[in-house]
Amino acid sequence: DVKVTQSSRYLVKRTGEKVFLECVQDMDHENMFWYRQDPGLGLRLIYFSYDVKMKEKGDIPEGYSVSREKKERFSLILESASTNQTSMYLCASKISGTDYGYTFGSGTRLTVV
């Protein structure tokens, strides 16, 4: 069964810490995405990557960066975590050139204290 795996289900970090959220897919997908999910706001796109070392800003990139050194792994980085970044983070991947077949991970719930 194809999978998108997010390494942590729950994380608690302190304000000002550098935080890494990891996502790995085993489907050889070119495109990978990071979304943030908040109650009443739905899912909002933070960053996406259409290939190794390639990245594009989404709708809410401020305070975040990403890294994609290998095709299967897409990392979301919070350079200096703040309390307003407390949220659920969802990773997804899909085959390039298609508009279907998005596969989502189970999410990482990050709490910044």
Next chain:
Amino acid sequence: AQSVTQPDIHITVSEGASLELRCNYSYGATPYLFWYVQSPGQGLQLLLKYFSGDTLVQGIKGFEAEFKRSQSSFNLRKPSVHWSDAAEYFCAVTNQAGTALIFGKGTTLSVSS
């Protein structure tokens, strides 16, 4: 810019009753439309999608949706709801660049016995 509106934040339906979840979109051309479901603690699962052709699309778990261009709508329906359908439902559209999904804010479905 593209957008998706789900007018109902929360809906309660009796088990066995019919269901309709509303979705309106704003898009300049023919959109690619999706409905996803998220059960508590889980990632997103694709229920159905519309790209072109027949405006009534069938999905998994007995769901269907109808694309109405004149109303800019893509409402999700199910004739008889089961308690296991209680979840959060998201409507989504591909962004104009075709690079990512734009989500509505979601509708939470509760099922009463």
